[in-house]
Amino acid sequence: MFDFDATLPLMAVQFLILTVILNAIFYKPLSNALDNRDDYVRGNLREAKDRLEQAKNLAAQYEQELAVTRRQAQVLLEEARADAQKIATGEIAAAQKIVQAELLNVQAEIDQQKQSVLRDLEVQVGTFSQQLLTKLLA
Numbered sequence: 001m002f003d004f005d006a007t008l009p010l011m012a013v014q015f016l017i018l019t020v021i022l023n024a025i026f027y028k029p030l031s032n033a034l035d036n037r038d039d040y041v042r043g044n045l046r047e048a049k050d051r052l053e054q055a056k057n058l059a060a061q062y063e064q065e066l067a068v069t070r071r072q073a074q075v076l077l078e079e080a081r082a083d084a085q086k087i088a089t090g091e092i093a094a095a096q097k098i099v100q101a102e103l104l105n106v107q108a109e110i111d112q113q114k115q116s117v118l119r120d121l122e123v124q125v126g127t128f129s130q131q132l133l134t135k136l137l138a
Helices: 007-137
Strands: none
Touching: none
């Protein structure tokens, strides 16, 4: 059923030649392409991990800087409030002094007018007394 003649070694040689040709033409370039693709994917994954780590570090750094900036802003706000309170207190005190001075001026003017009115009344009382006395004696 199975003959061992010269075709068997010839078939074996043809198979080996076909294997060498396929290896040279198809398998090596395909294997190189797959290796290159694998290297490319691994490189991209490594690069992505590195960038992710950098992004995390930058985010942590920015969070710290933001916290420091918020604290500084809070301090500045407190200082501004304190300054505003000092200014308001100073202006209120100045306004109170001005009002007090005006009040003293008005009080002095009222006292002056009161004295003037009292003098006028004394003169009028004297005049009315003279007239009344003249009418009573007449």
